[in-house]
Amino acid sequence: MNFLQTIGSGTLHLLRQMGGMFIFLLVSLYHIFTPPFKFKVFLRQVRFFGNRSLMVIVLTGAFTGMVLSLQVFYTLRKFGSEALLGPAVALSLIRELGPVLSALMVTGRAGSALTAEIGIMKITEQIDAILAMALNPLKYLVVPNIVAAILVFPLLGGIFDLVGIYTGYVVGVKILGLSKGTYFSQIETFLTTEDISIGTVKSLFFGLIVSWVCCWKGYTAGHGAEGVSRATTEAVVLSSVLILVSDYVIGTFYL
Amino acid sequence: MIEIIDIRKTLDGQEVLKGVTLRIEKGELVAIVGRSGVGKSVLLKHMLGLYKPDSGSIVIEGLDIVRFCTRELCKVRERFGVVFQGGALFDSMSIFDNVAFPLRERLRLNEQVVRQKVEEVLEDVGLLGHEHKFPAELSGGMRKRAALARALVTEPSIVLFDEPTTGLDPITLNSIHRLIESTHKKYNFTGVIVSHDVPEVFSIVDKVAMLDMGRVVEFGTPEEITKSRHPLVRAFITGSPYGLQETQS
Numbered sequence: 247m248n249f250l251q252t253i254g255s256g257t258l259h260l261l262r263q264m265g266g267m268f269i270f271l272l273v274s275l276y277h278i279f280t281p282p283f284k285f286k287v288f289l290r291q292v293r294f295f296g297n298r299s300l301m302v303i304v305l306t307g308a309f310t311g312m313v314l315s316l317q318v319f320y321t322l323r324k325f326g327s328e329a330l331l332g333p334a335v336a337l338s339l340i341r342e343l344g345p346v347l348s349a350l351m352v353t354g355r356a357g358s359a360l361t362a363e364i365g366i367m368k369i370t371e372q373i374d375a376i377l378a379m380a381l382n383p384l385k386y387l388v389v390p391n392i393v394a395a396i397l398v399f400p401l402l403g404g405i406f407d408l409v410g411i412y413t414g415y416v417v418g419v420k421i422l423g424l425s426k427g428t429y430f431s432q433i434e435t436f437l438t439t440e441d442i443s444i445g446t447v448k449s450l451f452f453g454l455i456v457s458w459v460c461c462w463k464g465y466t467a468g469h470g471a472e473g474v475s476r477a478t479t480e481a482v483v484l485s486s487v488l489i490l491v492s493d494y495v496i497g498t499f500y501l
Numbered sequence: 502m503i504e505i506i507d508i509r510k511t512l513d514g515q516e517v518l519k520g521v522t523l524r525i526e527k528g529e530l531v532a533i534v535g536r537s538g539v540g541k542s543v544l545l546k547h548m549l550g551l552y553k554p555d556s557g558s559i560v561i562e563g564l565d566i567v568r569f570c571t572r573e574l575c576k577v578r579e580r581f582g583v584v585f586q587g588g589a590l591f592d593s594m595s596i597f598d599n600v601a602f603p604l605r606e607r608l609r610l611n612e613q614v615v616r617q618k619v620e621e622v623l624e625d626v627g628l629l630g631h632e633h634k635f636p637a638e639l640s641g642g643m644r645k646r647a648a649l650a651r652a653l654v655t656e657p658s659i660v661l662f663d664e665p666t667t668g669l670d671p672i673t674l675n676s677i678h679r680l681i682e683s684t685h686k687k688y689n690f691t692g693v694i695v696s697h698d699v700p701e702v703f704s705i706v707d708k709v710a711m712l713d714m715g716r717v718v719e720f721g722t723p724e725e726i727t728k729s730r731h732p733l734v735r736a737f738i739t740g741s742p743y744g745l746q747e748t749q750s
Contacts, residue, residue, distance in 0.1 A: 282606075366592075375589035378549055379603045379655075380578035 270462050274388045284390050291394035294360075296402065299352050303402050304409050306351050310343055311335060311410030315417035319424070332429035333436035335414035336407075340437070340445045344407040346493050349399060349452035353485045357460040360391060361481040364464025365474035373465070388465070392457045399453030400446045407445065444500045451496060452489050459485045502527045503548060503659065503691065508557030509715075510543060517543050518554070519715030525708075527562075527658075530685050530692040532702045534737065535712035541695040542586070544712070545661050548693065549581060550574040562658065579607070582652030582660040582690070586667055588644040590636040590651070596623070597632035600651045608655065618654055625687065626650045626680060642673035649680065653688055660685075662694040666702075674698060678705050699737055703727065711737065 318334045364387055367373050376383040411433070418424045463481035467473045503525040510518040517540040525531045533541050546552045547559055550566050558565050566577050590599045597619055604615045623629045626646040636644055645665055652660055662681065666674040678698075682705040685692055696702040703709060703723035711719040711726065711734050719726060719734050726734060735741070 370587055371585045371589040372591055374546075374551060375583065375585055375591075377551060378578060378581060378583040378585075379607055380575045380581075381603075381606055382575075 266466070267458075267462050270388075270465070271458050274384055274392055274458070274461070277382070277384050277389045278393060282385065284385055287386060288390040288394055291390045292398055295352060295356050295391075295394050296398040299355050299398075299402060300405070302351050302355055303348050303406050306347055307344070307406035307409035308413045310347060310406075311339065311413035312417045314338055314343070314410065315414035315422075319418060319422050328424055329428050330432060330436075331418045331424055332411075332415070332431075332433040335418070336411050336433045336437055337441060339407045339410040339414075340441050342445075342493070342497075344410065345399075345403045345445050345448035345452060346489060348403045348406040349449065349456060349489050350486055352395075352399065352402060353456050353460075353482055353489070357456045357485055358478050358482050360457070360460040361464040361467070361478045362474055364461060365467030365477045368465060368467050369469060369474060388457075388461045391461055392454065395453035395457035396450055397453070399456070400449035403445060403449035440500070444496070448493060448496050451492055455488045455492060456485045459488065502560075502562060503693070504558075504560040505544070505547070506558040506560070508544075508547060508554035508559060510540075510547065510552060510554050512543065517715055518547075520557070521712070521715065521717055523710055523717055523720065525691060525693060527691055528689055529707045530681075530694070530705065531708045531710060532694045532696050532706040533710045533712055534696055534699050534702070536737075537697075539712050540715055541712055542663055545663055545693065545695055548659075548661060549583065550577060579655075580658045582655060582657035584645070584648045584652045584660070584662045584665050586664045588636065588648040590644060590647055592636055595633055595635055596628065596639070596647045596650075599636070599647060600632075600654050603651065603655050619650075622650045622654045625653070625684060640673075641668055642677065645669070645677055646680065649677075649684065653684060653690075656688060658690055660688075660690045660692045662692065662696075664695055664697065666696065666698050674701065678702065681705055700727065 314335050315331065318338070319328060319331050322328050322330055322334065364373075367387070373383045373387070376386060415426075415429050419426050419429055460481045463477045463484070467477035503523075505521055505523040507520045507522050508518055509516065509520055521540075521544060523533075523544075533544065535541055543552060547554055548561070550559075550569065554567060557567070559567055561577055562580065564577060566574060569577065590596075591602065594602070600619045600622060601615045604610045604618060610618070619632070620629060623632055626649050628643065628646050628650060631639070631643065636647070639647065649665070665681065666677050669677060678701060681692070681694070685705075692706075694702060694706065700723075703726070706723060708721060709719075709723055709726040710717050711729075711731070713733050719729050719731050721729070727738065729735065
């Protein structure tokens with residue numbers, strides 16, 4: 247009986263959590279389209295997600311492109327198809343690695359900070375203070391983050407792709423001796439707008455997932471420093487898992 | 502006027518409020534005192550509509566807010582100013598911006614009027630000249646003053662104070678009490694102070710409600726409370742744990 251009770255209460259808790267998360271998302275999405283619009287807060291969050299993540303995106307993009315170029319060149323050489331290095335690197339980055347890795351990096355850098363900030367605001371009653379002023383905290387703390395992340399994630403993914411393709415070129419052409427013309431002309435031949443659109447759609451979804459999960463976790467953080475630290479960890483883990491799961495789901499739609 | 506009628510609330514399986522009834526007249530300053538964890542802050546959050554009671558009514562200036570939707574609650578909250586326990590000032594904003602926040606965001610006043618109102622209220626709480634500082638740069642007492650300024654700047658008809666003097670030294674504590682008293686006279690609000698500072702808080706309030714085990718066990722003027730024979734009230738005033746044991750037994 248105790249065993250059944252444990253399973254039952256665990257399931258109910260999980261359902262309540264999921265229900266709460268979805269209602270939070272729906273209410274936040276509704277508030278995107280209702281005034282007042284917090285444009286200044288939105289711009290600040292664009293800077294928070296975008297500008298401050300730029301360095302880490304450029305760095306990871308650069309090394310991903312370099313490693314990818316090395317490994318793909320090694321594989322292609324076995325089949326005598328080194329000429330396809332450019333499209334192999336570009337397609338891997340644009341369709342898959344760019345959106346996923348940039349989203350994971352931004353989750354670690356900005357998502358965790360967002361959860362911690364909102365969590366601290368919650369435990370120090372700053373969210374209650376906004377409510378007590380007859381204002382809606384979602385308008386200040388959640389909506390600008392969701393809109394900023396949806397806008398910024400595709401841009402960061404694009405920067406990641408460009409940097410990766412360029413460093414892939416440096417390794418392939420300057421170090422491994424592939425011809426410069428072959429690298430770029432083959433990319434032009436094989437890359438389609440559908441490849442770019444799949445990468446963009448993925449980034450848009452990842453932006454929504456990261457901002458939603460991180461805001462929710464901050465908003466529902468438990469008591470004290472321990473509650474905030476647990477919420478931050480959970481936000482990063484859940485965001486990362488959801489990024490990888492939705493990456494597969496979106497990928498299957500485009501096959 | 503605030504009227505609380507027989508409200509009950511269970512949080513995390515524990516019944517925190519077990520039928521609280523309290524009537525606070527317009528313009529009165531009332532202290533709610535009691536031991537830690539008896540539900541004083543929970544009661545305050547019910548008045549604000551941040552918590553809904555499981556049963557009972559909460560009437561704010563003639564409106565029963567218990568069944569109000571979020572939008573209706575928002576309208577009622579416009580009548581409130583709240584001084585939270587830790588101040589709840591926004592860390593990322595200066596004191597000026599903190600105090601100006603409800604004027605800019607809710608009342609949408611132009612910047613000239615905002616400046617004038619913020620400076621006036623900061624002068625009232627003795628913080629004029631410190632408006633450029635951030636909350637982290639202020640002492641505990643100054644943070645409470647800033648929180649009071651933010652609560653008063655919209656000239657609310659009701660001000661709630663959640664332990665406004667917790668963690669302050671006796672001199673600062675008394676200066677905050679005098680400040681609450683003087684601002685109450687100037688702004689003429691209905692005030693509710695949740696406090697542990699007995700008997701210090703008695704000197705500024707019109708009435709005192711003693712809360713214990715989820716109920717109001719004594720309610721009256723500070724003089725009546727001081728003369729009360731209720732063992733818990735006696736224990737609370739004298740700070741003696743013996744009376745407390747008597748009530749628990």
